Amino acid sequence: xxxxxxxxxxGTAAINTSSLxxxxxxxxxxxxxxxxxxxxxxxxxxxxxxATEIQKLERKSLVSYIYIGPPVKSALYGTNSxxxxxxxxxxxDDIQEFVAKEREDRDEADRxxxxxxxxxxxxxxxxxxxxxxxxxxxxxxxxxxxxxxxxLDKR
Amino acid sequence: xAKRAAPEINAGSMADIAFLLLIFFLVTTTMDVDTGxxxxxxxxxxxxxxxxxxxDRNVLKVLINSHDRLLIDGKPGLVSDLKAKAMDFMSxxxxxxxxxxxxVKMNDELGMERDMSKGIxxxxxxxxxxxxxxxxxxxxxxxxxxxxxxxxxMELFGLKYTQLIDKKKxxxxxxxxxxxxSEAEPEDIGGR
Numbered sequence: 001x002x003x004x005x006x007x008x009x010x011g012t013a014a015i016n017t018s019s020l021x022x023x024x025x026x027x028x029x030x031x032x033x034x035x036x037x038x039x040x041x042x043x044x045x046x047x048x049x050x051a052t053e054i055q056k057l058e059r060k061s062l063v064s065y066i067y068i069g070p071p072v073k074s075a076l077y078g079t080n081s082x083x084x085x086x087x088x089x090x091x092x093d094d095i096q097e098f099v100a101k102e103r104e105d106r107d108e109a110d111r112x113x114x115x116x117x118x119x120x121x122x123x124x125x126x127x128x129x130x131x132x133x134x135x136x137x138x139x140x141x142x143x144x145x146x147x148x149x150x151x152l153d154k155r
Numbered sequence: 156x157a158k159r160a161a162p163e164i165n166a167g168s169m170a171d172i173a174f175l176l177l178i179f180f181l182v183t184t185t186m187d188v189d190t191g192x193x194x195x196x197x198x199x200x201x202x203x204x205x206x207x208x209x210x211d212r213n214v215l216k217v218l219i220n221s222h223d224r225l226l227i228d229g230k231p232g233l234v235s236d237l238k239a240k241a242m243d244f245m246s247x248x249x250x251x252x253x254x255x256x257x258x259v260k261m262n263d264e265l266g267m268e269r270d271m272s273k274g275i276x277x278x279x280x281x282x283x284x285x286x287x288x289x290x291x292x293x294x295x296x297x298x299x300x301x302x303x304x305x306x307x308x309m310e311l312f313g314l315k316y317t318q319l320i321d322k323k324k325x326x327x328x329x330x331x332x333x334x335x336x337s338e339a340e341p342e343d344i345g346g347r
Contacts, residue, residue: 017167017170018166020169020170021166021169021170021172021173024170024173024174024177025173027177028173028176028177028180031177031180031181031184032180032184034186035180035184035185035186036184036185037183037184037185049286049287049290049291050290051191051192051290051291051293051294051297052294052298053192053294053297053298053301054190054191054192055190055191055192055193056188056189056190057188057189057190057191057193060189063189115193117189117191118191120286121286122285122286122287122290123285123286123287124285124286125282125283125284125285125286126280126281126282126283126284126285126286126289127282127283129286129289130280130282133196136196137196137197137198137199138199140198140199141196142195142196142197142198143193143195143196144193144194144195144196145189145191145192145193145194146191146192146193146194146290146293147189147190147191148190148191148192148290148294149190150190
């Protein structure tokens with residue numbers, strides 16, 4: 001009997017942490033693969049409206065974003081909805097140039113698959129949205145996606 | 156201290172380095188899935204004056220004014236009624252003058268002839284309409300068309316439209332239930 005007891009009495013052994021880096025690296029690679037780099041810092045408030053009939057946007061590298069909403073710094077820029085392209089505020093006239101530039105950045109074979117995602121705050125008036133849509137039509141960016149959150153089905 | 160084997164590199168800080176990298180990637184990347192309602196804009200018209208004449212019975216007019224009130228085919232309506240109205244309008248009613256015309260077209264993918272409604276849902280909004288209301292209406296209309304696709308798919312294949320795998324079937328259903336929503340240019344009546 002005593003033979004079994006003597007083996008146990010050793011004091012707490014240090015936990016082997018040699019595999020900790022491997023675990024962390026695994027996590028790291030997981031995040032590197034599944035995520036994409038954040039491209040812009042938002043200057044407008046975005047509370048996307050809810051919808052139930054939504055589709056997922058595939059291939060994020062082929063999506064260009066247009067943000068419209070009331071500026072975060074309302075004391076400086078007012079509360080009217082503004083358009084944000086990349087990192088700056090823009091006007092409706094800048095959209096065609098923006099679309100052309102986005103197209104230039106993509107591979108020639110992929111250009112016809114570019115989707116323009118419109119991220120627009122719910123309280124924005126349709127006037128500015130329609131202006132943007134008209135500009136997109138003129139620029140030939142016809143595939144658009146109204147970005148919405150997944151809402152609860154009320155029925 | 157004359158000779159000894161090459162000392163082991165201390166790997167204790169490896170975890171810290173990896174953590175640092177991990178946190179960097181956690182902060183700089185996004186993982187949110189983008190979802191939304193996908194629509195295709197009509198190509199720009201060259202001749203602005205050119206108006207395509209569509210018969211009155213073939214159009215379901217949906218108007219949203221600057222106070223986010225809805226007018227469906229001339230009568231005030233609610234967003235919750237829109238889906239039923241749209242589905243009723245787009246379905247085939249033979250011999251009824253109130254509903255849109257239809258003609259028989261061959262659907263190659265489904266391998267059958269189908270009655271295709273000539274109805275169009277015309278969506279018109281004011282410049283003062285809120286985007287939230289607009290999306291609600293778009294959502295209801297999309298929901299109506301999705302429901303019709305589901306119904307047809309159930310009838311033909313016994314599966315929901317989203318459960319179909321065969322590309323040909325999906326294409327056939329899409330052809331049989333085209334999303335016919337036309338967006339008119341907005342009117343500036345309610346002010347910005």
